[in-house]
Amino acid sequence: xxxxxxxxxxxxxxxxxxxxxxxxxxxxxxxxxxxxxxxxxxxxxxxxxxxxxxxxxxxxxxxxxxxxxxxxxxxxxxxxxxxxxxxxxxxxxxxxxxxxxxxxxxxxxxxxxxxxxxxxxxxxxxxxxxxxxxxxxxxxxxxxxxxxxxxxxxxxxxxxxxxxxxxxxxxxxxxxxxxxxxxxxxxxxxxxxxxxxxxxxxxxxxxxxxxxxxxxxxxxxxxxxxxxxxxxxxxxxxxxxxxxxxxxxxxxxxxxxxxxxxxxxxxxxxxxxxxxxxxxxxxxxxxxxxxxxxxxxxxxxxxxxxxxxxxxxxxxxxxxxxxxxxxxxxxxxxxxxxxxxxxxxxxxxxxxxxxxxxxxx
Numbered sequence: 001x002x003x004x005x006x007x008x009x010x011x012x013x014x015x016x017x018x019x020x021x022x023x024x025x026x027x028x029x030x031x032x033x034x035x036x037x038x039x040x041x042x043x044x045x046x047x048x049x050x051x052x053x054x055x056x057x058x059x060x061x062x063x064x065x066x067x068x069x070x071x072x073x074x075x076x077x078x079x080x081x082x083x084x085x086x087x088x089x090x091x092x093x094x095x096x097x098x099x100x101x102x103x104x105x106x107x108x109x110x111x112x113x114x115x116x117x118x119x120x121x122x123x124x125x126x127x128x129x130x131x132x133x134x135x136x137x138x139x140x141x142x143x144x145x146x147x148x149x150x151x152x153x154x155x156x157x158x159x160x161x162x163x164x165x166x167x168x169x170x171x172x173x174x175x176x177x178x179x180x181x182x183x184x185x186x187x188x189x190x191x192x193x194x195x196x197x198x199x200x201x202x203x204x205x206x207x208x209x210x211x212x213x214x215x216x217x218x219x220x221x222x223x224x225x226x227x228x229x230x231x232x233x234x235x236x237x238x239x240x241x242x243x244x245x246x247x248x249x250x251x252x253x254x255x256x257x258x259x260x261x262x263x264x265x266x267x268x269x270x271x272x273x274x275x276x277x278x279x280x281x282x283x284x285x286x287x288x289x290x291x292x293x294x295x296x297x298x299x300x301x302x303x304x305x306x307x308x309x310x311x312x313x314x315x316x317x318x319x320x321x322x323x324x325x326x327x328x329x330x331x332x333x334x335x336x337x338x339x340x341x342x343x344x345x346x347x348x349x350x351x352x353x354x355x356x357x358x359x360x361x
Contacts, residue, residue: 001239002356003270003346005036008233009360015230019222020049022203027074029199029223030065031057036350037227037358043068053099055221059084066097074197076159076221078103078123078131081110089114099154103131105140112148119152121197122183124174128161138181155195155217156183167205171198175213184216197221228350236355237343238309241326242267253320253328260304264331265319266338268309270346275353276308277322308347312336315347 020026028046030039039056043065046054053072056065066073079085079100092098093115100120102108111118122141125132133141138156145151156178160167175196178184184194195217201209210218228234244265249258252265259265270276307318307329319328331337338344 001241001269003274003276003353004237004343005350005355005358006235006237007037007358007360011230011233012360015233016045016049016226019226019229020051023206023220023222025217025219026051026226027053027055027197027219027221028226029055029057029076029221031055031061031076031223032351033354035223035227036348036353036355039064040068041358042227047071053219059088062088062098072097072099072119074099074121074221075101077101079107079111079120081107086114089118093118101131101157102141103133105133105137105144108141108144112144112151116148117150117152119154121154121157123157123159124177126158126160126174127170128159130159132159135177135181138177138183142182152192153183153190154192155197155219157197158199160198160200162200167201168208171201171205171209172212175216191217195219224351234350236346236348236353238327238346239269240266240338240340240342240344241269242340243337254323255320257320259319259330262333263335264333264337266311266316266329266331268327268329268344269325269356270309271322271325271327273324273354274356275348276327276346277318278352310345310347311338 026049028042028049028051030042030046034040034042039061043054047069051071053074054065054069055074055076056062058077059075062073062075075098079089079102088098089111094117096119098119100111100118101123102111102120103123108120108122111120122138123132124138125134145153158171158174160170178196194215196213197219199221201220206218206220246252246259246263246265248261251258272278305318305321307316307327309316309327309329311331316329316331319330
């Protein structure tokens with residue numbers, strides 16, 4: 001009766017171990033819905049991997065993670081002097097496990113005003129243009145830190161884009177600013193100051209950059225490639241809840257639609273509460289992706305929308321928009337009708353789907 005994530009446990013764990021072994025200094029990213037697994041499960045798996053630090057997306061996610069992971073906790077969302085950020089400092093100071101991300105000089109001033117011994121990374125703005133200090137901001141931060149000897153700078157953070165092409169040139173340009181600002185002085189007694197926390201470098205880029213910056217510690221923050229890197233270890237299943245033979249013109253559903261032809265209305269578990277039928281803006285801008293969008297738009301105009309549910313290897317159509325916890329599919333005459341209780345496969349975006357249960361085979 002549920003929408004389930006079924007995991008080949010041995011294969012998944014082997015992938016996690018291989019990913020950790022291939023990425024020295026790995027910082028697993030735990031955020032949002034825990035990539036479909038849940039934050040608590042990923043926290044326990046991070047402990048199992050033996051890493052010393054994990055990254056969470058927001059301060060609100062700390063509570064579920066810190067009870068199941070014993071190391072340091074890096075918050076990716078930059079600290080701000082209001083909301084959950086400020087509450088985290090007010091409620092948790094001192095907290096030797098917590099590492100803040102700081103992306104504005106005025107926030108660094110405010111953070112150290114609340115906690116002079118705070119641990120933090122300084123985020124340098126990248127071509128993402130989301131958060132971060134520019135080159136002059138880094139220099140200003142260095143001047144400020146001279147007045148706060150108890151502050152615990154843990155290095156510099158770089159959040160690079162996912163766009164295709166090499167990140168090496170951008171990384172090198174940003175590192176020139178880091179070195180010029182004096183944030184990582186040669187021979188610094190504190191190795192944390194010579195640490196670079198970075199997202200979205202390929203294994204090949206990491207190898208190249210570690211060779212070029214041998215006196216720095218480059219720590220990759222990895223989420224999708226770690227938890228979802230072996231899709232063959234994962235499958236999503238829904239349960240068939242009901243099947244109703246219909247003739248052409250039969251009225252059904254919340255909106256009293258009529259069936260376009262004879263067939264079967266199939267009711268399956270999984271609806272909007274799980275994330276079924278909810279879409280994010282498309283990221284693929286290729287000609288093929290645009291053609292698919294045009295074709296799907298034609299189906300929508302005809303009142304037919306392709307669902308993520310597949311039966312006998314064929315993706316089936318929604319009969320109407322998904323309900324909160326179930327969906328209605330239309331099977332044309334001649335199609336095999338699954339039995340009530342049978343499991344059917346579902347293609348989902350793991351980061352936007354809430355599963356009723358996660359099962360490790």
